[in-house]
Amino acid sequence: MKKLIIISVSxxxxxxxxxQEEENTIKKDTTKLDEIxxxxxxxxxxxxxxxxLSSIDEFLEKSxxxxxxxxxNYAWEPSVNNMNSERLNVTIDGMQIFGACTDKMDPITxxxxxxxxxxxxxxxxxxxxxxxxxxxxxxxxxxxxxxxxDSGLKSxxxxxxxxxxxxxxxxxxxxxxxxxxxxxxxxxYRKSDxxxxxxxKEVLYSQFEKYNISLQTGYKLNxxxxxxxxxxxxxATDVGYPALPMDVSLAEALIASLSHKYQNDSTxxxxxxxxxxxxxxxxxMDDSKRPDVPIxxxxxxxxxxxxxxxxxxxxxxxHALTFNLNGFYNRSLAEMxxxxxxxxxxxxxxxxxxxxxxxxxxxxxxxxxxLNANETISASLRVGFHKNRIAQEVxxxxxxxxxxxxxxxxxxxxxxxxxxYQLKKEHFDVTLGLGxxxxxxxxxxxxxxxxxxxxxxxxxxxxxxxxNEKAIEGNMKVNYHKNKFHxxxxxxxxxxxxxxxxxxxESLSPMTIGANGVRVYNALSHATIxxxxxNSSYQLTKEFSMNGTVGYNYGKGSNxxxxxxxxxxxxxxxxxxxxxxxxxxxQLEGNGNQSQYSSFYGEDETxxxxxxxxxxxxxxxxxxxxVVLKYGxxxxxxxxxxxxxxxxxxPRQGRNFYVNxxxxxx
Amino acid sequence: MKLKYILPIVFITLxxxxxxxxxxxxxxxxxxxxxxxxxxxxxxxxTIEMFNKTGQFKTGYNxxxxxxxxxxxxxxxxxxxxxxxxxxxMPTMQxxxxxxxxxxxxxxxxxxxGYIVYQMTNTDGSGWSxxxxxxxDNVAYSVAGTITxxxxxxxxxxxxxxxxxxxxxxxxxxxxxxxxAINNLKxxxxxxxxxxxxxxxxxxxxxxxxxMPGMGNHSSPNNTDxxxxxxxxxxxxxxxxxxxxxxxxxxxxxDAQDNVLKGEDVTxxxxxxxxxxELEF
Numbered sequence: 001m002k003k004l005i006i007i008s009v010s011x012x013x014x015x016x017x018x019x020q021e022e023e024n025t026i027k028k029d030t031t032k033l034d035e036i037x038x039x040x041x042x043x044x045x046x047x048x049x050x051x052x053l054s055s056i057d058e059f060l061e062k063s064x065x066x067x068x069x070x071x072x073n074y075a076w077e078p079s080v081n082n083m084n085s086e087r088l089n090v091t092i093d094g095m096q097i098f099g100a101c102t103d104k105m106d107p108i109t110x111x112x113x114x115x116x117x118x119x120x121x122x123x124x125x126x127x128x129x130x131x132x133x134x135x136x137x138x139x140x141x142x143x144x145x146x147x148x149x150d151s152g153l154k155s156x157x158x159x160x161x162x163x164x165x166x167x168x169x170x171x172x173x174x175x176x177x178x179x180x181x182x183x184x185x186x187x188x189y190r191k192s193d194x195x196x197x198x199x200x201k202e203v204l205y206s207q208f209e210k211y212n213i214s215l216q217t218g219y220k221l222n223x224x225x226x227x228x229x230x231x232x233x234x235x236a237t238d239v240g241y242p243a244l245p246m247d248v249s250l251a252e253a254l255i256a257s258l259s260h261k262y263q264n265d266s267t268x269x270x271x272x273x274x275x276x277x278x279x280x281x282x283x284x285m286d287d288s289k290r291p292d293v294p295i296x297x298x299x300x301x302x303x304x305x306x307x308x309x310x311x312x313x314x315x316x317x318x319h320a321l322t323f324n325l326n327g328f329y330n331r332s333l334a335e336m337x338x339x340x341x342x343x344x345x346x347x348x349x350x351x352x353x354x355x356x357x358x359x360x361x362x363x364x365x366x367x368x369x370x371l372n373a374n375e376t377i378s379a380s381l382r383v384g385f386h387k388n389r390i391a392q393e394v395x396x397x398x399x400x401x402x403x404x405x406x407x408x409x410x411x412x413x414x415x416x417x418x419x420x421y422q423l424k425k426e427h428f429d430v431t432l433g434l435g436x437x438x439x440x441x442x443x444x445x446x447x448x449x450x451x452x453x454x455x456x457x458x459x460x461x462x463x464x465x466x467x468n469e470k471a472i473e474g475n476m477k478v479n480y481h482k483n484k485f486h487x488x489x490x491x492x493x494x495x496x497x498x499x500x501x502x503x504x505x506e507s508l509s510p511m512t513i514g515a516n517g518v519r520v521y522n523a524l525s526h527a528t529i530x531x532x533x534x535n536s537s538y539q540l541t542k543e544f545s546m547n548g549t550v551g552y553n554y555g556k557g558s559n560x561x562x563x564x565x566x567x568x569x570x571x572x573x574x575x576x577x578x579x580x581x582x583x584x585x586x587q588l589e590g591n592g593n594q595s596q597y598s599s600f601y602g603e604d605e606t607x608x609x610x611x612x613x614x615x616x617x618x619x620x621x622x623x624x625x626x627v628v629l630k631y632g633x634x635x636x637x638x639x640x641x642x643x644x645x646x647x648x649x650x651p652r653q654g655r656n657f658y659v660n661x662x663x664x665x666x
Numbered sequence: 667m668k669l670k671y672i673l674p675i676v677f678i679t680l681x682x683x684x685x686x687x688x689x690x691x692x693x694x695x696x697x698x699x700x701x702x703x704x705x706x707x708x709x710x711x712x713t714i715e716m717f718n719k720t721g722q723f724k725t726g727y728n729x730x731x732x733x734x735x736x737x738x739x740x741x742x743x744x745x746x747x748x749x750x751x752x753x754x755x756m757p758t759m760q761x762x763x764x765x766x767x768x769x770x771x772x773x774x775x776x777x778x779x780g781y782i783v784y785q786m787t788n789t790d791g792s793g794w795s796x797x798x799x800x801x802x803d804n805v806a807y808s809v810a811g812t813i814t815x816x817x818x819x820x821x822x823x824x825x826x827x828x829x830x831x832x833x834x835x836x837x838x839x840x841x842x843x844x845x846x847a848i849n850n851l852k853x854x855x856x857x858x859x860x861x862x863x864x865x866x867x868x869x870x871x872x873x874x875x876x877x878m879p880g881m882g883n884h885s886s887p888n889n890t891d892x893x894x895x896x897x898x899x900x901x902x903x904x905x906x907x908x909x910x911x912x913x914x915x916x917x918x919x920x921d922a923q924d925n926v927l928k929g930e931d932v933t934x935x936x937x938x939x940x941x942x943x944e945l946e947f
Contacts (some may be wrong), residue, residue, distance in 0.1 A: 294882070347911065398908065400847060510882070514882070
C-alpha cells in the first residue's frame with residue numbers, strides 16, 4: 001500500500017497539467033482571523049466580538065458548534081457536537097497531524113497560532129470528512145492561500161496585554177508580495193502567569209509561555225501553476241495544567257509542507273492542488289514543579305507524520321465536483337519513567353504508546369448538483385484503508401499481557417458517505433442531511449498502556465480488538481429571515497454504533513497511585529447524541545443589533561448512562577453597536593445546571609453560571625498606517641465559575657481587562 | 667532489456683557461491699562458548715573447570731557446566747560420571763544445599779551440566795566448599811576446594827519453615843532476562859529433609875501475585891499459579907510484568923491437598939506475603 005502512495009504521488013506530479021483555483025484571496029491585514037466558516041456557510045464570528053490577538057483556542061470557542069475542553073489555560077481541546085479529539089478529524093490545511101501526548105494535553109490546535117492561519121473551516125458530522133474519517137465533525141485550520149498580490153512590502157506589529165495573569169502577547173508580521181513571488185514571515189510570543197479565578201483566587205499551575213514562527217513563500221511558474229512552501233515552528237515551555245497532576249516542560253511542533261497548485265478556468269479540471277507534508281511533534285510532561293506527588297515521573301511522547309493529498313475541483317454544467325486522494329503515515333511513541341521514592345529501587349519504565357505506526361490512504365469524492373436556482377443536492381463519499389502496526393517487539397509483548405492472541409498489525413476499511421438537500425427561498429432556507437461515517441480507534445483507544453485519566457481517576461488500557469465506531473447521522477437546518485429579523489434552528493442527531501468508551505475492569509489493578517481502578521476501552525452497542533441550537537438576531541438600526549442563541553444537548557449510551565462531556569443548556573445574548581471606526585458589544589453568556597451529568601464516567605454536577613463581557617474596538621489611521629485597537633473587560637462581575645467542560649472543575653478566569661493593539665504599516 | 671537476462675545469471679552465481687561450504691576443516695567446537703570460567707578445582711590427575719554465564723557463583727539458582735581435563739594428556743574426559751556436594755561451614759555445624767545430578771550436556775562431548783542452589787552465604791562470599799566425586803573407567807576420583815559465593819542483590823531464593831513443620835527452599839530460575847510481557851516463570855522447590863538432603867518437592871502448587879511496592883503496590887493481570895512439571899521437576903507459571911523496575915513476587919505454598927503451608931494474600935493492610943521472591947530489571 002505504501003507503494004500505492006508513492007505511485008500516486010509521482011503520477012500526480014509527473015502529470016501536472018492540472019491546477020488549483022485561487023479560491024479566496026482574502027487579504028490578511030492583522031493577525032485577526034477572517035472568520036470561522038461552518039460548512040453550510042453560517043458565519044459565526046458575527047455573534048461575538050473578538051480580540052485580535054486571541055489564541056486559536058479562544059477563537060474557536062466563539063463558535064456555536066465548538067466547545068473547548070479545558071485542562072488549564074493553554075491547549076484546550078475542541079469538541080464538536082459533543083464529540084472530541086478521536087471522534088473529530090482535525091487537520092492543518094488538509095494535513096494530518098497528531099498530538100504526542102497520551103493525556104490529550106496537546107490538541108493540534110495548540111500547535112498553530114492565529115498568525116499562521118487565514119480561517120478555520122468547521123464541518124459538522126460527515127461534512128467534516130473531506131480530509132479524513134470522523135464521526136463528530138472536522139476542523140480544518142486553513143493556512144493563507146497564495147499571496148501574489150503585487151502589494152509590495154507590508155508589515156504589522158501586534159501587542160496585547162491582559163491584567164488577569166499578567167498575560168503579554170507580541171506579534172510581528174512581515175510580508176513581501178510581488179507578481180510572481182511572495183514571502184511572508186510572522187512570529188508571535190505569548191506569556192502568562194497564573195490567572196486568577198473570580199474573587200482573586202489564584203489558580204496555581206495555570207501559567208504558560210510559547211512562541212510560534214512561520215514562513216510562507218510562493219513562486220508562480222506561469223499563469224496556471226505555482227509552488228508554495230510553508231513552515232511553522234511552535235514551541236511552548238513551562239505550561240501548567242492545574243486540572244492534571246503533571247505539567248508540560250516542552251510542547252514543540254515543526255510543520256512543513258510543499259504544494260503545487262494548478263488552476264485553469266477554461267479546462268475541465270478547474271484546479272488541482274497537490275501537497276506533500278511532514279510534521280513532527282515532541283511533548284514532554286513532567287512534574288518537577290509540583291511539590292507533592294506520590295511518585296516522580298517523566299512522560300515524553302513523540303508523533304511524526306508524513307503525508308500527501310491531491311485535490312481536484314471540477315465544475316461541469318450543474319455539477320461541482322471535488323476529489324481528494326490522500327494518505328499519511330504516522331508514528332506515535334510515548335513512554336513513562338517513574339522514579340521510586342526508595343532510591344535503592346531502579347526506575348520503572350513502560351511504553352504508554354508502544355511505537356504505533358498508522359498508515360492510511362483514502363479517496364474522497366463530492367458532487368454538488370444544482371437542480372434549479374433554489375435547490376441543491378449533494379452527495380459525498382470517502383473510502384479508505386487504515387492500518388496500525390506495533391513496531392516495537394516490547395510494545396507488542398506488553399499488550400499481549402492483556403490480549404495474548406493479538407498480532408502486531410490490524411487493518412481496517414473505512415467508509416463514510418453523506419447526502420444533503422438544500423432549498424433556498426427569499427425568506428427562508430432549509431438544509432436536510434443524512435450521513436454515515438466510520439472511524440478507526442485512536443492510538444490511545446487501541447494501544448494505550450496504563451494511561452491515567454484524571455477526569456474519572458482511572459487508568460486506561462487500549463484495546464486492539466475494537467471494531468470501527470460507526471455513526472448514522474441526520475441533521476437539519478432551517479432559517480427564516482424577514483426585514484431585519486432573523487431566526488434559525490439547527491439540529492443534529494447521531495446514532496453511534498460500537499461507541500468506544502472505557503469500561504471498568506474490576507479484575508485489573510491500577511498502576512497509578514491513588515487511581516480508582518482500570519478501565520479498558522470497549523464499545524457500547526450504541527449511543528445517542530443530539531443537539532439543537534436556536535439562533536436569532538435583530539438589526540434595530542444601522543448601528544445597533546442584538547442577537548441570541550440557545551442550545552440544548554443530549555447524550556446517552558446503551559447502558560442507559562449519560563455520556564460524559566455533554567454540554568448542558570447554554571445561552572448567549574449580545575448587544576452590538578458598530579460603525580466603521582468604532583464598535584462595542586456587551587455579552588451575556590451562560591450555561592444551565594448540568595442535570596444530565598455522568599457520574600458513571602466520573603463527572604459531577606456543574607452548577608449553572610452566567611458571565612458578562614464587554615468588548616470595544618477602534619479603528620483609525622496614523623500617516624496612512626492602520627491601527628486597530630481592541631479593549632474590554634471579560635467576566636465583568638468577577639464571577640467565580642467553572643463549566644461542564646472544565647477538567648476537574650478548575651475555575652475559569654475572573655475579571656480580566658485586556659487591550660490589543662495592531663499597527664499595520666502599508 | 668539485457669538486465670532481464672543478466673540478473674538471473676548473477677543470482678544463480680551468487681546462490682551457488684553462497685551454498686558451497688568453503689570451510690571443510692574439522693570443527694574444533696568450543697563447547698563452553700558464551701560461558702565464563704568460575705573456578706578450577708585441581709587434584710593430581712585432573713583439573714575440573716566450572717563455568718556459567720557470569721563466571722561467579724551467587725546466592726540463588728546457579729546453572730553450572732563442568733569439564734574434566736586430564737592433566738597429563740591435556741584432553742577433556744568424555745566418559746565420566748559425576749556428583750557434587752556443596753558444603754557450607756557454619757560456626758557450629760555444616761549443611762549442604764539443593765543441587766542436581768551432574769550429567770552430560772545434551773549434544774555435548776566434554777561438558778557436564780547441573781545446578782546448585784545456594785540459599786545463603788557469608789557477606790564476604792566465604793564459607794562454601796565444593797567436593798566433586800567422579801568416576802572414569804571405573805576408577806573413582808575426588809576433588810575438593812573452597813569456592814566463593816556472592817550475595818545476590820535481590821531475594822531470588824528463600825528458605826523457610828512451613829506450617830507442616832518442614833523446612834523448604836524456593837528459588838527463582840527463570841526469567842533470567844525479564845521483559846515487559848508475559849514471562850515464563852520457573853521456580854524450584856526443595857524440602858530440607860536433613861542438613862545434607864534436599865529433594866525436589868512434587869505436585870504442590872505455588873500461587874503468584876506480583877506487586878510493585880514502589881508504585882502503590884499495584885499488581886498485573888493474567889498471571890497464573892505455578893504448577894509442577896514432571897519433565898524438568900520444576901514449577902511453571904505465567905508472570906506478567908507491565909513495566910520495568912522492582913517487583914515483589916508474592917507467593918503462597920500449597921500442598922497437594924491445597925493446605926496453605928506458607929504465605930498470605932496481599933491486601934491493602936498486608937502489603938507483602940511472608941513468602942516472596944524479588945526481581946528487578
